[in-house]
Amino acid sequence: MIALLLAQTIAITGGTVYPVSGPKLANASVLIRDGRIVAVGTNVPIPPDATRIDAAGKWITPGLIDGAGQLGLVEISAVPGTREATVQGDTIAAAFNVAEGINPASTLIPVTRIEGITTALAVPTGNLVSGQAVLIDLDGATIEQMLVKSPVGIVADLSESAKDDAGGSRAAVADRLRGVFRDALEYERRKVDFGRAQMRPLSASAQDLEALLPVLHGRVSLITYANRRSDIETALRLAKEFKIKLILAGAAEGWEIAAAIAAAGVPVLVEPMNNIPGYDALGVRYANAAVLAKAGVKVALLETDTHKSRNLRQQAGNAVSYGMTWDQALRAVTLSPAEIFGVADRYGSLEPGKVANVVVWSGDPFEFTTGVEHVLIRGKEIPLRSRQTELFERYKSLPPSY
Amino acid sequence: MRSLLALLLALTGACASAGRGTSAAQAPAPAAPATPAAAPESTSVVRPQYSSTYTRHPNPPVLIRNATIMTATGQEIPNGSILLKDGRIVAVGAKVEAPADAVVVEGTGKYVTPGLIDDHSHLGVYAAPGTDAESDGNEATNPVTAEVWAEHSFWPQDPQIPLAIAGGITTIQALPGSANLIGGRSAILKLIPARTVQEMKFPGARYGLKMACGENPKRVYRTRGGPSTRMGNMAGYRAAFIQAESYRRKWDAWNKDHKGDPPERNLRSESLAEVLRGNMYVQNHCYRADEMAQMLDLAHEFGFKIRSFHHAVESYKIADLLAKEGTSVSVWADWWGFKEEAMDGIQQNAALNQQAGGRPIIHSDDPGGIQRLNQEAAKAMYAGQRSGIPITRDQALRWITANPAWALGLDSIVGTLEPGKMADVVVWSGDPFSVYSKAVQVYNDGWLAYDRSDPAHQPRTDFELGEVPAPGSDR
Numbered sequence: 001m002i003a004l005l006l007a008q009t010i011a012i013t014g015g016t017v018y019p020v021s022g023p024k025l026a027n028a029s030v031l032i033r034d035g036r037i038v039a040v041g042t043n044v045p046i047p048p049d050a051t052r053i054d055a056a057g058k059w060i061t062p063g064l065i066d067g068a069g070q071l072g073l074v075e076i077s078a079v080p081g082t083r084e085a086t087v088q089g090d091t092i093a094a095a096f097n098v099a100e101g102i103n104p105a106s107t108l109i110p111v112t113r114i115e116g117i118t119t120a121l122a123v124p125t126g127n128l129v130s131g132q133a134v135l136i137d138l139d140g141a142t143i144e145q146m147l148v149k150s151p152v153g154i155v156a157d158l159s160e161s162a163k164d165d166a167g168g169s170r171a172a173v174a175d176r177l178r179g180v181f182r183d184a185l186e187y188e189r190r191k192v193d194f195g196r197a198q199m200r201p202l203s204a205s206a207q208d209l210e211a212l213l214p215v216l217h218g219r220v221s222l223i224t225y226a227n228r229r230s231d232i233e234t235a236l237r238l239a240k241e242f243k244i245k246l247i248l249a250g251a252a253e254g255w256e257i258a259a260a261i262a263a264a265g266v267p268v269l270v271e272p273m274n275n276i277p278g279y280d281a282l283g284v285r286y287a288n289a290a291v292l293a294k295a296g297v298k299v300a301l302l303e304t305d306t307h308k309s310r311n312l313r314q315q316a317g318n319a320v321s322y323g324m325t326w327d328q329a330l331r332a333v334t335l336s337p338a339e340i341f342g343v344a345d346r347y348g349s350l351e352p353g354k355v356a357n358v359v360v361w362s363g364d365p366f367e368f369t370t371g372v373e374h375v376l377i378r379g380k381e382i383p384l385r386s387r388q389t390e391l392f393e394r395y396k397s398l399p400p401s402y
Numbered sequence: 403m404r405s406l407l408a409l410l411l412a413l414t415g416a417c418a419s420a421g422r423g424t425s426a427a428q429a430p431a432p433a434a435p436a437t438p439a440a441a442p443e444s445t446s447v448v449r450p451q452y453s454s455t456y457t458r459h460p461n462p463p464v465l466i467r468n469a470t471i472m473t474a475t476g477q478e479i480p481n482g483s484i485l486l487k488d489g490r491i492v493a494v495g496a497k498v499e500a501p502a503d504a505v506v507v508e509g510t511g512k513y514v515t516p517g518l519i520d521d522h523s524h525l526g527v528y529a530a531p532g533t534d535a536e537s538d539g540n541e542a543t544n545p546v547t548a549e550v551w552a553e554h555s556f557w558p559q560d561p562q563i564p565l566a567i568a569g570g571i572t573t574i575q576a577l578p579g580s581a582n583l584i585g586g587r588s589a590i591l592k593l594i595p596a597r598t599v600q601e602m603k604f605p606g607a608r609y610g611l612k613m614a615c616g617e618n619p620k621r622v623y624r625t626r627g628g629p630s631t632r633m634g635n636m637a638g639y640r641a642a643f644i645q646a647e648s649y650r651r652k653w654d655a656w657n658k659d660h661k662g663d664p665p666e667r668n669l670r671s672e673s674l675a676e677v678l679r680g681n682m683y684v685q686n687h688c689y690r691a692d693e694m695a696q697m698l699d700l701a702h703e704f705g706f707k708i709r710s711f712h713h714a715v716e717s718y719k720i721a722d723l724l725a726k727e728g729t730s731v732s733v734w735a736d737w738w739g740f741k742e743e744a745m746d747g748i749q750q751n752a753a754l755n756q757q758a759g760g761r762p763i764i765h766s767d768d769p770g771g772i773q774r775l776n777q778e779a780a781k782a783m784y785a786g787q788r789s790g791i792p793i794t795r796d797q798a799l800r801w802i803t804a805n806p807a808w809a810l811g812l813d814s815i816v817g818t819l820e821p822g823k824m825a826d827v828v829v830w831s832g833d834p835f836s837v838y839s840k841a842v843q844v845y846n847d848g849w850l851a852y853d854r855s856d857p858a859h860q861p862r863t864d865f866e867l868g869e870v871p872a873p874g875s876d877r
Binding site: 075076077078079107108273274275276277278279282283307308310311314317318320321366367368369371388391392395396398399400 | 530531532533561562565617718719720721722736737738739740741742745746747748749750754758769770773774777780781783784788789791835836837838839840865866869
């Protein structure tokens, strides 16, 4: 049945293709078969059985990837019964993987994907170590069908919000993380002693320490939220000490030490429209993403408010407005997040062999004039419907008919 | 993390959420009425109180030429010019003569609009850096606090203010939060650097009265004596206005002949009596369509008008009713889902209200959104157009200029580019409805309040001093 559904050939023809992995192609086509891209170019033979999507005058890009938010993990922010992203009572929640909290029926998913976001990171929140973030495609009847990669990384917090979980000082936050990392390594060496209770108490549960081992062996990234320059430097220091593959997130004052971040080879997840100063980041600037990119840092752009994930393209447009090049910004919502999250072999660009997450836009995806014309996720065309389009249809002329 | 912070702000009912010398001698006689029509005949006070000390900052005449002028009166003039002098717009058109002493701004490729007006802001009352020390927006000690005034909380050194100025904002309504049924008086302010809020108060502007429906008041007071239900909310408003009716009668009677001692003042009833007399405008936070209909009934019972429903995420469901009532709606472009009463937000809300003959306004309620009010209007306009609702660029511009001016009772003074109007003018790097455009110059009452290319005209608050400098001039 699934094979039958996937055995479909779709040709998006005659548009301007932005493969991201290479220069744009005018009057080009994207050929999709069985959920994968099989050809991209100006001279692609279209099989007669292909379903055609005429994209003349349209722009074709990879589906956008939002590396933030809680899509599938929250329905109504103010209703605790609909929130699944935070585990209570475990400040080192490394073993907490959010995947089984995801609700494939969430109304946010259609609302978001019909605006060109096809893939998102579902991020745990709260605590010193929040848990394991997973990457999902915004289509699928089950959690398994949605999952792209699990885990993508373990989330740690070095921003102001972590202090309470560590006794009230930034120094204690770093110290506590260091202690947990050391204990995880010691636990690994002495599992037998631990099992026989012949060991001093460890600073986190065995389950959480176990979950941290892939991070400490460089197989899974540590996604670290830090905003103040000194906190970012602490994150870089910890990563160096423990040879951790670090992804910086937030990084509001990152622009101040862009060269150091670039030298460390650490990628950064940035929210371009964030510029309200707080004591966690008095130096927050609109130009952050642009300065980091210019310094050679790999940047992915974020919209962190889950209900506004569809505004990722507005974030990207504003990043351009404040100094990123347009090409950098497009890459920062497609291929760069795919690389940062370790799925660039399958996601982030329009190339043969990649998963067919493709968006056809009426124009520049970052402009407000532009609308989404077609969204394909894993080669399947997504109906441009959501609870919101249904509300509109019901009320577009009054009185409504129920 | 930020999402949590946003949530906390929404839950605590913040509704969701630089000084420079002046020269009074330069203030000209206003060419437009300095106060809205129908000045109060009688009030519950016997002396002037809490006056504005606003004076226009002097500026040489300015001619902006060869720009696209969007007047918000139905015109978009290509290669047009506009002359500002002594705080007034003197002329707008294809050809405008400039006096010899005018500063000429070359506007080729640029766009000019009226200064943007945000009729729902918490700048200054929920100031950055956002600690408890700056949390001055909700007097959450009683469900009815009509006696508190936002201006008494307002902090002019809020570093969010210059950010909003750089976004083209020239006038704001700073509102109390929405924890209370009746949250207090709003402050209508010229958005300029200042040492005191008095220097920012829009001369002659009427106060707004913040009222709030729905989830916030009943949540905040559920365990503190009520209300704990929506019907409790309604009973609370009614009780307050019944007291105010009696208070008003006593004062109106005394005002006729001033015989004997004046009645004892009561600040709470005083604000509400001003609403009953039509001297103050009701600015009503209300999400759900059915609740807005209840509030209209309340207004009918006591004979006042609701000037604007704020947030009004379901206003599209009763756009016909709202248009008939003459109540404007102050809405977001696309916010939804952060609480149950916001679940039915749709992107066509403003457009559907326009289509029904209503008066939509795009508001921010947010220190980020206020910096990009033009972008929010653009999103709402194009969402409407893509759904087949023929919103014009002029209509969308009015959502952030003339319509909020009306909601504040200032539409005869600001909100459009017309001779005689206050010279609140924004020069944009390009089409203001493009994501790539930015305000390059902002004139407030003819004074160059912001210039993106000149650090000497990029005000910074005291709070920001001593910080690391920004790369370039952009924060």
